[in-house]
Amino acid sequence: MRETSTIFQVSFKHRLLGGKHAQLADAVITGMSTEGYKAAYLRMDDEGNIAHTNPMRIFCGKASAEDFTYTPGDALSYQSTLQDDAAAIAEVAEKIHQAASRHKILDFDIQTLSYTNGALTHLDGVPVVEIAAKRAKHAKH
Numbered sequence: 001m002r003e004t005s006t007i008f009q010v011s012f013k014h015r016l017l018g019g020k021h022a023q024l025a026d027a028v029i030t031g032m033s034t035e036g037y038k039a040a041y042l043r044m045d046d047e048g049n050i051a052h053t054n055p056m057r058i059f060c061g062k063a064s065a066e067d068f069t070y071t072p073g074d075a076l077s078y079q080s081t082l083q084d085d086a087a088a089i090a091e092v093a094e095k096i097h098q099a100a101s102r103h104k105i106l107d108f109d110i111q112t113l114s115y116t117n118g119a120l121t122h123l124d125g126v127p128v129v130e131i132a133a134k135r136a137k138h139a140k141h
Contacts, residue, residue, distance in 0.1 A: 056088035
């Protein structure tokens, strides 16, 4: 029986941040929490009211004094209107990841590592044997 799993790792300025993450949402928070910033998934509207009926967004702000507070202006535009918090957070994280994969909109990179029976098989969806073959080919030239 083949056991497959996927984990995510975050790099910022070509160095790894933290450990490996089982959930994409955690990797996004790690990436957004760089250089003195802290990030959180919140349901805050444009007036700063927090309520479960508001869309879920990710907020990223500098520390103000000892506590981290967020304002509506600290939110990225990606949002989810799903009512279940976990599903909404997953949707926001996926939107951010997809946008960052297509365009360099963030200062960090999230790599997707896929394993089969404990062995790394894919990096960002590309088979590692293919990556190794390309590197070997370039090393010869």
